[in-house]
Amino acid sequence: MLLPSLFGLDADGLLPDCLRIIATARSEMDDTGFRALAAAALEAAIEVERRTPALVARFMARLSYVAIDASKTEGFAALAAAVGDPGHLAIFLSTAPSLFGPTIAGLASAGLAGPGARLALEKPLGSDLASSRLINDAVAAAYPEDRTFRIDHYLGKETVQNLLALRFGNSLFEPLWNANGIDHVQISIAETVGLEGRSDYYDGMGALRDMVQNHMLQLLALVAMEPPARFDPTSVRDEKVKVLRSLRPIDRSTVEDHSVRGQYGAGAIAGQPVRAYADELGRTSSTETFVALKAHVDNWRWKGVPFYLRTGKRLPERMSEIIIQFRPPAHSIFGDVELKPNKLIISLQPDENIGLTIMAKTPGLDRDGLKLRNVSLDIGSNDAFADVRRRIAYERLLLDLIEGKQTLFVRRDEVEAQWTWIDAIRAGWAATGMTPKTYAAGNWGPSAAIALTERDGVSWHD
Ligand code: BG6
Numbered sequence: 001m002l003l004p005s006l007f008g009l010d011a012d013g014l015l016p017d018c019l020r021i022i023a024t025a026r027s028e029m030d031d032t033g034f035r036a037l038a039a040a041a042l043e044a045a046i047e048v049e050r051r052t053p054a055l056v057a058r059f060m061a062r063l064s065y066v067a068i069d070a071s072k073t074e075g076f077a078a079l080a081a082a083v084g085d086p087g088h089l090a091i092f093l094s095t096a097p098s099l100f101g102p103t104i105a106g107l108a109s110a111g112l113a114g115p116g117a118r119l120a121l122e123k124p125l126g127s128d129l130a131s132s133r134l135i136n137d138a139v140a141a142a143y144p145e146d147r148t149f150r151i152d153h154y155l156g157k158e159t160v161q162n163l164l165a166l167r168f169g170n171s172l173f174e175p176l177w178n179a180n181g182i183d184h185v186q187i188s189i190a191e192t193v194g195l196e197g198r199s200d201y202y203d204g205m206g207a208l209r210d211m212v213q214n215h216m217l218q219l220l221a222l223v224a225m226e227p228p229a230r231f232d233p234t235s236v237r238d239e240k241v242k243v244l245r246s247l248r249p250i251d252r253s254t255v256e257d258h259s260v261r262g263q264y265g266a267g268a269i270a271g272q273p274v275r276a277y278a279d280e281l282g283r284t285s286s287t288e289t290f291v292a293l294k295a296h297v298d299n300w301r302w303k304g305v306p307f308y309l310r311t312g313k314r315l316p317e318r319m320s321e322i323i324i325q326f327r328p329p330a331h332s333i334f335g336d337v338e339l340k341p342n343k344l345i346i347s348l349q350p351d352e353n354i355g356l357t358i359m360a361k362t363p364g365l366d367r368d369g370l371k372l373r374n375v376s377l378d379i380g381s382n383d384a385f386a387d388v389r390r391r392i393a394y395e396r397l398l399l400d401l402i403e404g405k406q407t408l409f410v411r412r413d414e415v416e417a418q419w420t421w422i423d424a425i426r427a428g429w430a431a432t433g434m435t436p437k438t439y440a441a442g443n444w445g446p447s448a449a450i451a452l453t454e455r456d457g458v459s460w461h462d
Pocket of ligand 1 (some may be wrong): 191210211320351
């Protein structure tokens with residue numbers, strides 16, 4: 001994602017001419033070797049029409065490579081030599097959590113943490129509150145918060161940012177956007193992929209920490225937050241963190257009723273047989289590949305409104321969406337005609353779309369009474385914005401990093417509030433011995449996930 005995103009920015013003339021990209025990892029490689037690796041990444045990700053020889057050559061000329069063993073401070077001098085003047089430096093760390101500390105110490109010792117240096121961090125930023133604090137402390141020792149850019153790539157997605165436009169750029173929704181107008185909210189991120197060869201990382205994490213702790217809680221925060229005073233980093237993040245701190249803890253006493261853990265067994269995706277998680281892994285495991293939660297935001301706006309969250313691997317389709325289920329009209333004048341309450345469907349993937357279901361009259365003479373039908377008003381961004389090119393989420397985030405704009409990056413207090421809530425759930429699972437229930441790959445998780453909402457008279461929007 002990173003090299004194709006930087007290429008996309010370069011191709012559109014958005015990178016300064018003098019910008020150089022210095023890659024570093026442990027493998028011994030020279031600049032030519034790294035450029036070949038980059039060329040392969042571009043071929044895999046960028047349409048051939050956009051990859052003109054001139055653009056590729058210009059991009060390749062920006063690239064160089066320095067091999068470093070990040071666990072040892074000494075190697076960073078070579079990186080500093082390659083960087084030269086560190087006055088305008090954006091550093092992007094995508095490493096195992098255990099390497100954050102040594103890498104930051106190495107960068108600082110080589111003079112790469114001065115006032116002109118920004119640090120971006122890719123998850124996992126720890127595996128619980130304690131380990132996340134250690135990383136945040138190591139970061140803070142060298143880079144102040146206003147130069148620290150914690151990435152959650154969901155914040156780079158257009159529809160996620162569109163949530164803010166929808167809520168705060170229109171007068172229509174905000175008066176209803178509370179417990180009086182909204183019955184419940186659903187947030188789903190479904191994936192068809194399995195382990196994808198990431199067993200070392202994923203089996204240590206599971207769906208709760210891989211997806212809910214970061215992406216889903218950020219989506220929830222954007223849905224639930226109060227209107228920020230301004231669209232600036234402090235105002236937006238202040239409002240998000242208030243929501244995250246208002247999440248009602250799901251703990252030992254409530255975890256069995258408010259959460260479901262699942263792990264995929266063998267099954268089929270798109271008609272093709274796929275193996276069980278444990279078979280892919282080569283051993284049994286108690287890691288969840290699916291999680292569903294019933295959450296509450298304990299504040300005035302959201303009193304009593306459930307937020308149902310679910311995410312999983314090896315589900316029937318790739319789909320991410322947020323459903324805002326409004327309350328039904330107070331009274332029906334149409335006799336026994338069923339009035340379906342309005343629903344706002346915000347689709348992030350695979351297609352970007354915002355749809356609002358409304359009741360409309362079915363055309364006809366209505367001799368047997370008025371007939372109404374539930375129809376959808378759609379803003380499919382493929383149609384409404386057909387003239388605008390879609391970008392990879394990282395393009396936006398990398399450009400913001402280069403330009404020093406922090407609104408779409410996660411602040412330390414947000415990450416720590418997210419971990420606090422997640423740690424309580426995990427402690428609840430441990431205390432009650434809740435292990436994942438098996439679901440056949442290609443299904444929407446264990447049947448308990450359906451029961452979680454059906455108990456409240458709510459169905460998941462599939
Ligand atoms: C990552 C998770 O953060 O997000 C992966 O580690 C997951 O497990 C991915 O597959 C999903 O991202 P997207 O953009 O494809 O929805």
